[in-house]
Amino acid sequence: MELTLNHYLTFSAVLFCMGLYGALSKRSAIAVMMCLELMANAVNINLIALARYVTPGTIKGQFFAIFVMVVAAAEVGLGLAIVLSIYRQKSTIELNQVNLMKW
Amino acid sequence: MSETVGFYILAALVVGGAAMMLRTTNIVHSAFYLLGSLLATAGVYALLSAGFLAIMQIFIYAGAVTVLLLFVIMLTGTGVADVEAPGTHALAAGLVALALAAILVPLQIRAPWVLPKAAVVTDTSVLGRLLFSQYLLPFELASIVLLVALVGAIFLAREEQ
Amino acid sequence: MLQLALIPLLCVASFIVLVTAGRRAREWAHYVGIVTVLGSFGLSVATFARVMSGGPFSHTFAWVKLGSKTIQLGLQADPLTAVMLLVISIVSLMVNVYSIGYMHGDERYHWYYAVLSLFTAAMLSLVLANNYLLMYMSWEIMGLCSYLLIGFWFEKEEAYNASKKAFLVTRVGDVGFGLGIIAIFATTGTFVFRDVFHAAEGMAPALITLITLFLFCGAIGKSAQFPLHVWLPDAMAGPTPASALIHAATMVAAGVYLVARSFPLFELSETSLAVVATIGAITALGAALIAVVQLDIKKVLAYSTISQLGYMMMGLGAGSYVAGMWHLTTHAFFKALLFLGSGSVIHAVHSQDIRDMGGLSKKMPITTWTFIIGSLALAGIFPLSGFFSKDEILAALYHKHMWPILGAAILGAFLTAFYMARVCFVVFFGREKGHHAHESPLVMTVPLVILTAITVGLGLDARLGAHFFTEFLGEHPEPINLMIALGSTAVALSGIAVGWLVYHRRAIPLGTVKKQRLVMYATTVLRNKFGLDELYEHYVVGAFIKFCDFCAWFDRTVVDGIVNGAASVTLVAARAAGWFDTHIVDGIVNGLGFVVMGAGKRLRYAQTGRLQSYAQWMYGTLIVIILFILWLTLRGGL
Numbered sequence: 001m002e003l004t005l006n007h008y009l010t011f012s013a014v015l016f017c018m019g020l021y022g023a024l025s026k027r028s029a030i031a032v033m034m035c036l037e038l039m040a041n042a043v044n045i046n047l048i049a050l051a052r053y054v055t056p057g058t059i060k061g062q063f064f065a066i067f068v069m070v071v072a073a074a075e076v077g078l079g080l081a082i083v084l085s086i087y088r089q090k091s092t093i094e095l096n097q098v099n100l101m102k103w
Numbered sequence: 104m105s106e107t108v109g110f111y112i113l114a115a116l117v118v119g120g121a122a123m124m125l126r127t128t129n130i131v132h133s134a135f136y137l138l139g140s141l142l143a144t145a146g147v148y149a150l151l152s153a154g155f156l157a158i159m160q161i162f163i164y165a166g167a168v169t170v171l172l173l174f175v176i177m178l179t180g181t182g183v184a185d186v187e188a189p190g191t192h193a194l195a196a197g198l199v200a201l202a203l204a205a206i207l208v209p210l211q212i213r214a215p216w217v218l219p220k221a222a223v224v225t226d227t228s229v230l231g232r233l234l235f236s237q238y239l240l241p242f243e244l245a246s247i248v249l250l251v252a253l254v255g256a257i258f259l260a261r262e263e264q
Numbered sequence: 265m266l267q268l269a270l271i272p273l274l275c276v277a278s279f280i281v282l283v284t285a286g287r288r289a290r291e292w293a294h295y296v297g298i299v300t301v302l303g304s305f306g307l308s309v310a311t312f313a314r315v316m317s318g319g320p321f322s323h324t325f326a327w328v329k330l331g332s333k334t335i336q337l338g339l340q341a342d343p344l345t346a347v348m349l350l351v352i353s354i355v356s357l358m359v360n361v362y363s364i365g366y367m368h369g370d371e372r373y374h375w376y377y378a379v380l381s382l383f384t385a386a387m388l389s390l391v392l393a394n395n396y397l398l399m400y401m402s403w404e405i406m407g408l409c410s411y412l413l414i415g416f417w418f419e420k421e422e423a424y425n426a427s428k429k430a431f432l433v434t435r436v437g438d439v440g441f442g443l444g445i446i447a448i449f450a451t452t453g454t455f456v457f458r459d460v461f462h463a464a465e466g467m468a469p470a471l472i473t474l475i476t477l478f479l480f481c482g483a484i485g486k487s488a489q490f491p492l493h494v495w496l497p498d499a500m501a502g503p504t505p506a507s508a509l510i511h512a513a514t515m516v517a518a519g520v521y522l523v524a525r526s527f528p529l530f531e532l533s534e535t536s537l538a539v540v541a542t543i544g545a546i547t548a549l550g551a552a553l554i555a556v557v558q559l560d561i562k563k564v565l566a567y568s569t570i571s572q573l574g575y576m577m578m579g580l581g582a583g584s585y586v587a588g589m590w591h592l593t594t595h596a597f598f599k600a601l602l603f604l605g606s607g608s609v610i611h612a613v614h615s616q617d618i619r620d621m622g623g624l625s626k627k628m629p630i631t632t633w634t635f636i637i638g639s640l641a642l643a644g645i646f647p648l649s650g651f652f653s654k655d656e657i658l659a660a661l662y663h664k665h666m667w668p669i670l671g672a673a674i675l676g677a678f679l680t681a682f683y684m685a686r687v688c689f690v691v692f693f694g695r696e697k698g699h700h701a702h703e704s705p706l707v708m709t710v711p712l713v714i715l716t717a718i719t720v721g722l723g724l725d726a727r728l729g730a731h732f733f734t735e736f737l738g739e740h741p742e743p744i745n746l747m748i749a750l751g752s753t754a755v756a757l758s759g760i761a762v763g764w765l766v767y768h769r770r771a772i773p774l775g776t777v778k779k780q781r782l783v784m785y786a787t788t789v790l791r792n793k794f795g796l797d798e799l800y801e802h803y804v805v806g807a808f809i810k811f812c813d814f815c816a817w818f819d820r821t822v823v824d825g826i827v828n829g830a831a832s833v834t835l836v837a838a839r840a841a842g843w844f845d846t847h848i849v850d851g852i853v854n855g856l857g858f859v860v861m862g863a864g865k866r867l868r869y870a871q872t873g874r875l876q877s878y879a880q881w882m883y884g885t886l887i888v889i890i891l892f893i894l895w896l897t898l899r900g901g902l
Contacts, residue, residue, distance in 0.1 A: 009211040015121060020196075023879065024192070024880050031133060035125075037164070045148075050216075051153070054218060056221045062230065063233070063234065070245045070248065070249065071245070074251075076171060078252050087178070099872060196876075199883045
C-alpha cells in the first residue's frame with residue numbers, strides 16, 4: 001500500500017491517545033511525566049508529517065517541532081524538579097497523595 | 104514500498120514501546136521502554152526526510168530527558184520493586200482516550216488536506232537559514248524559556264536551608 | 265330703597281346686638297327690642313304715607329347670575345304692603361312692651377327678645393319682598409323663629425314636642441310652596457311678582473291652577489288650614505305674648521298674605537279659588553266646633569284663630585281680596601288683644617284652665633273689659649271692626665252664590681259667638697275661685713288698652729274704614745248689604761244669648777246636658793279634635809318610623825353585611841396570601857437555597873485535589889466541545 005499522510009496521522013493520533021491514557025491514569029508522578037513526553041512526541045510526528053506532505057517546500061512543521069522539543073525538554077526539567085520538591089515534603093510521589101487542593 | 108515497510112516496522116516499535124511502557128509496573132522498565140519509543144520515533148523522523156530533527160530527537164530525548172528521568176527515579180526512591188498499579192480511575196481515563204482517538208482519527212483523515220506534489224526540502228542548511236531569519240524570534244524566545252527553566256529547576260530542586 | 269330696607273334691618277340689628285350681648289342684656293334687652301320696632305313702625309308710617317300720596321314704588325336689583333339667567337331681588341311698597349307693615353309693627357310693638365311684664369325674670373330674657381326681633385324682621389321683609397324668592401326666604405326664617413319661640417321653655421316636654429311638630433307640619437306645606445316657586449321660575453324665568461303676573465296671562469290655565477295650588481300648600485301649612493292645622497293648638501306651649509304675635513296676628517296671616525299677593529294668579533283659576541274657599545270653610549267650621557269644648561283658654565283662642573283664618577280664606581276664595589285682607593287686619597288686632605288679655609289672666613291665676621278661673625271682673629277690670637270688647641269684635645258685633653270685616657266676607661260669598669260655603673260661614677259665626685261668650689262668662693263672671701288675683705302691671709295693661717282702641721277705632725271709622733281700605737287696595741267699595749248685616753248680627757247675638765243662658769244664668773242645666781249621650785259623644789269627638797292628630801301620628805309618623813326602622817335594618821344587615829363581608833373576604837384573601845407567601849413563595853426561595861446548598865454539597869466532591877481527575881474532566885469536556893463544533897459544522901457551517 002502506498003504510504004500516505006493518513007498513515008502518519010493515524011499513527012500520531014493513536015500514540016497521543018495512549019499517552020493521554022497513561023497521563024490520566026498513572027499513580028506515579030514520574031510515570032505521568034513520561035506519558036507527557038509520549039504525547040509531545042506524538043504531536044511532533046504529526047507536525048513533521050504534515051510538513052513533509054502539506055508544505056514540502058517550506059517545511060514549516062519542522063520548525064514548530066523544534067520548538068516543541070525545546071519546550072518539552074524545559075517542561076520535563078521543571079516538572080521533575082517539582083516532583084523532587086514534593087518528594088521532599090511528603091516522602092511520596094503518588095499523585096493521589098498530593099491533594100492539598102481538595103474540598 | 105520499502106518506505107511503507109519501514110514505516111510499519113518503526114511504528115510498531117514506537118507503539119509497542121509505548122504500550123509496554125504503560126503496562127509495566129516497574130518504573131525503571133517504563134523509562135527504558137520510553138527510551139525505545141523515542142529512538143524509534145527518531146527513525147520515523149528520518150523516514151519523513153527530517154534528518155536534523157531525527158538527530159535532535161536522539162540528543163534531547165534519548166539523551167537528556169531519559170537520563171533526567173532516571174536520575175529522578177533514583178532520587179525519589181521508587182525502586183525497581185515498587186508496585187506501580189494503574190490508578191483506580193483507569194477506566195475513565197481509558198474512555199476519554201478512546202473517545203478522543205475515535206474523534207481524532209476520522210477527523211484528520213477526512214480533513215481536506217491539499218497535498219502539493221513538490222519535492223520535500225531535505226537540506227539542513229535551509230533549515231538553519233530559515234531558523235535564523237524567519238524564525239529568529241521564536242528561537243530567541245526558546246532560549247529564554249530554557250534559561251528560565253534552568254533557573255527554576257535549580258531553585259525548585261535545591262536543598263532546604 | 266334704603267327706607268324700605270331699613271324697616272326689617274333695624275330689627276335684624278336688634279337680633280344681632282342681643283345675641284352678641286347674651287346674658288349681659290338681661291336688664292336692658294327690652295329697650296333694644298322696643299326701640300328698633302318703634303323705628304320700624306315710624307318708617308312704616310312714612311312708607312304708608314308715601315304710598316297713599318304717591319302710589320306704589322319698588323326697587324329691583326340683580327342678585328345672582330346662574331348660567332344665562334339672572335335672578336332679580338328687590339323690595340316694594342304698595343298698598344297691600346303698607347297695610348301689612350303697619351299691622352306687623354304695631355302688634356310687634358305691643359307685644360314687646362307687654363313682654364316686659366310677662367317675661368320678667370326669665371332666665372333667657374335676652375334670647376326671647378332677640379328671637380322676637382328676628383321674627384319681626386322676617387315678617388317685615390316678607391311683606392316688603394317684591395319677588396317670591398325673598399318671600400320664601402323670609403317665610404322660612406319666620407318658621408325658624410316660630411320653632412324657637414314655641415320651644416322657648418324647652419325644659420318642658422310639651423314645648424319641645426310642639427315646636428318640632430310646628431316646624432315639621434309647616435315644612436310639609438313649605439314643600440308645596442317651594443315646588444310652586446320652582447314651577448314659576450321654570451315657566452316664567454323670573455321671581456319678581458310684576459313680571460310673573462305679566463307672564464301668567466299667557467300661560468295655560470291648567471298650569472296656573474297647578475302653580476296656585478302649590479302656592480296654596482304653603483298657605484295651608486303656615487295659616488293652619490285643614491289638614492295642616494294640627495300644629496297651632498300645640499304651639500300654645502310657648503309664651504303667651506309670643507303666641508299673640510306669631511300665632512294670632514302675624515305669622516299665621518302670612519299664608520293669607522301669600523294668597524292675596526298672588527291674587528292675580530289665583531284670579532285666573534276658578535278651580536284654585538274654589539279650593540281655597542272650600543278649605544277655608546272646612547277649617548272655619550271644624551275649628552269652631554272644637555273650640556266649643558276646650559278647657560284651656562289659650563286653646564280656645566288657638567282654635568278660634570284657625571277658624572278665623574278659614575274665614576279669611578273664604579273671603580279670598582270668593583274672589584274678594586279686599587275682604588280677606590280686611591279681616592286679616594282687624595283680626596290681627598283683636599286676636600292679639602285677646603291673647604294678651606288671656607296672658608294677663610294666666611299671669612294672675614297661674615293656670616290656663618278656665619275651670620280655675622271665675623269672677624275675675626272684680627279683681628281685673630281692665631283685663632276684663634278689654635277682653636270682652638275683643639270677644640265682641642271676634643263675634644262680629646256692630647260697631648266693632650270685626651263686624652265689618654266678617655260682613656265683607658259673607659257679602660262676597662253671597663255675591664258669588666257660594667251657598668254651601670256661606671252656610672258654613674254663618675254656622676261658624678254662631679259658634680264663634682257662643683264659645684267666646686262661654687269663655688267670658690266662665691272666666692270673668694260667676695263665682696270666684698278663691699285666689700289672690702290682681703290686675704296686671706301697667707306694661708301689660710297699656711298694650712291691651714291700645715289694642716282695644718285700635719279695634720274700636722277701625723270699626724268707628726265704619727264706612728270710612730272699610731271704604732278707605734277698599735279704595736286704598738284699589739277696589740271699588742260696595743254699599744253694605746243690609747240683609748247680610750242684619751242676618752249676621754242676629755246669628756251672633758243668638759250665639760251670645762245661648763252662651764249667657766248656659767254659662768251665666770244656668771238656665772239650661774249644663775250637668776244634665778253634658779250627660780246626654782249625644783252630647784258626650786260629640787264632646788269626645790271634638791275634644792279629640794276629630795282624631796286628626798292620632799291619624800297623623802299613626803299613618804304618617806308611624807309609616808315614617810317604620811321606614812326608619814327599615815333603613816336601620818338595612819344598614820345593620822345589608823350595608824354592615826357587605827362591609828363585614830368585604831372584611832371577611834379581605835381576611836380570607838389575606839390568609840390565602842399569607843399561606844401563599846409562607847408556603848409557595850418562601851418555598852421557592854427556600855427551595856432555591858436548598859437546591860444550591862445541595863448542589864454545592866454534592867458538587868464539592870469534584871474538587872478532589874487530585875491532578876489527574878481534573879485532567880480527566882478537562883479532556884472529557886474537550887471531547888464534548890469538539891463534538892459540538894463538529895455537529896455545528898456538519899449542520900451548516902459555524
